[in-house]
Amino acid sequence: MNVVDVADPADPRLDDFRDLNSVDRRPDLPTGKGLVIAEGVLVVQRMLASRFTPRAMMGTDRRLAELAADLDGVDAPYYRVSAEVMADVVGFHLNRGVLASASRPGELTLTQVLAGARTIAVLEGVNDHENLGSIFRNAAGLDVDAVVFGAGCADPLYRRAVRVSMGHALLVPYAWASDWPCDLYLLRDNGFRLLAMTPDPAARTVADAMTAVAHERVAILVGAEGPGLTKRAMAASDLRLRIPMSRGTDSLNVATAAALAFYERARLNP
Amino acid sequence: MNVVDVADPADPRLDDFRDLNSVDRRPDLPTGKGLVIAEGVLVVQRMLASRFTPRAMMGTDRRLAELAADLDGVDAPYYRVSAEVMADVVGFHLNRGVLASASRPGELTLTQVLAGARTIAVLEGVNDHENLGSIFRNAAGLDVDAVVFGAGCADPLYRRAVRVSMGHALLVPYAWASDWPCDLYLLRDNGFRLLAMTPDPAARTVADAMTAVAHERVAILVGAEGPGLTKRAMAASDLRLRIPMSRGTDSLNVATAAALAFYERARLNP
Structure with missing residues (x-):
């Protein structure tokens, strides 16, 4: 000391x-x-x-x-x-x-963060530091092993993101995709099923989708609040899943929606 | 116009x-x-x-x-x-x-907001406008019929709360308990099972607890981030429930924890 x-x-x-x-x-x-x-x-x-x-x-x-x-x-x-x-x-x-x-140490590689991971979150266009921090806090609490950043995400080490994450942005491993959205195919080659979150009523419910992939490695893809995932990211995914919403409401906060998907994954993989 | x-x-x-x-x-x-x-x-x-x-x-x-x-x-x-x-x-x-x-119209009464409600959220000590706003947004999206305020809550009509709620603070009915925590017994007299959220590992999981009360009226009690529910509110409740957490993490954000409970309630009462 x-x-x-x-x-x-x-x-x-x-x-x-x-x-x-x-x-x-x-x-x-x-x-x-x-x-x-x-x-x-x-x-x-x-x-x-x-x-x-x-x-x-x-x-x-x-x-x-x-x-x-x-x-x-x-x-x-x-x-x-x-x-x-x-x-x-x-x-x-x-x-x-x-x-x-x-100081900022070197970034981890995608290969490093995927090693041993069963459940990962993949973010695209999440450029709000507070949402980013919340997603790390939720990932830590709800058994998500790593976070992968696609295009358009903000810096998870920014002071506000670290604070809102309660420090979990420093502990949950993350990596930046170097080739987006092509790196999604790399995830699939590593045995990950790609699950895209969407408000589309035609998508499967999160409970149904998570049941279908309970015994597999899973990547949960989340897009920016508002626009959601890009068409290219959506097209690369294996399954589309939605949170059942009441009263014709449009959507939940992106970190809350992610938390519900993380929760369902953890519930079905205790 | x-x-x-x-x-x-x-x-x-x-x-x-x-x-x-x-x-x-x-x-x-x-x-x-x-x-x-x-x-x-x-x-x-x-x-x-x-x-x-x-x-x-x-x-x-x-x-x-x-x-x-x-x-x-x-x-x-x-x-x-x-x-x-x-x-x-x-x-x-x-x-x-x-x-x-x-202008602010007169407040609704507890009796008014309970009429016809199957699922309500009961908040104690939630004094952060952003959390309050998020809880209203989550309530609207995840089929919670009304919100009841116990002691120590902030003003849900404050500008920041209304904004973060995406306007749902104006739409989801709410009432202030006039006699706290005694009004919890009034809820019970109205047939509500009182479910208290806690990080206590000895509590039942949220999935387990919600299954047990699937066919009843339910009040989900949430306390302030940090201290949680007071002992008196906890003592008045029927069931204690927790969100299973990974990696020894302490807790989720209060609005996120509430969202997970709302989600489980809605999942088991489609």
Whole structure:
């Protein structure tokens, strides 16, 4: 445990956490997308358990006490600051009381995340960080092994996505498709049945479809709220499934719809 | 259809829509909680179909064209403005292009919302407007007939809640319990089985519990994210149910957990 007291908000050692609301805080870094930031005790704990190695932490003495056991053997410095210094550095009052920063390691490959996976989520056009974060949280809780990104998805390591995911964006393995939608055929070659979510009333119900594929590897394809999956992704899929909806309502939130499909998959594969 | 062109952003006829980000915009009104505001074509259409009668609308010419059929026979004025005037009045750029305002009618009573209902959601301590909005959207899509508020819930008519609900906060009947948690016994007297959601691993699975009560009236009790239901609400309930979770994860978002329970209820009561 490497605790360093810092009293000056202008101290350059706190730069990882400066002006957090700015979209790309560290364009000087190789990826130009900024560092990965974990907020709050629970998410910092999940970062410590993940492949994202903290560079630095900044937090109050109270949060340090809560994290003490987790920080055993951790080299990265914990900059201990007052709540006032913290607010001054990040640019707003942050009531979670502790932050950790990590560089972006290399992305995992599709082959890496498929190894051993029984159920995966495949996202296309999900460009809202909050929905993306929710999907990771739902994947973690409802037994989805990995997430694959097709075209048009937002960055799952963006601060808001990591926060809404409760840190599961750091733990659930994910990979970017390099050739979309052709990589869907790669999934099929790996034995995955491709299940496309759609509001189309002609599709099979999610319960019916999940029963039909209960003993197979499954990829659950989810498109953007509104437009849904593209025609090409839909055409590549094996089965189309829908959530039975009441009162002529149009659709559920994309992360909620995904959660219902994940739930059905897990229910039929206990 | 009552279209009135307005070019001056200071025109007092636009006051219902002024400075929308202020928390209580119209403390002069009887409830002191501000007007009910619908944003966007879809939500304005839902307001027009609801018990909330628009006082006024403000929007662009393009949105007027999209709403023309819905405005047939509607007395409230549609103040037609440019996008610039609109942004000036509301205080930020609002890309949904149309707003409607409504006064708050009297609240429905518990007896009113229970009449004819087979499945209701009962919320306790859900004080986040976004979660509240999501719960209404999920209730509408997944065949929940009404929502009952116990202690500690936020205002479902707050602008953000209405927006996230996609307008379903205006359509799904709801009532406030006047005597909490004693009103739970009133629900039971009306033949409702009280099902309490909990992360407790000792509870029955949601599938198991919903199967057991498939032919009865059901009230699904959901507590705040984090603390969950209070001991008193838990003690008053008939059955405790949980969503099977993977990887030792703690919990799902409260609106997502509710959606899974609503889904199971609907699946077993098609």
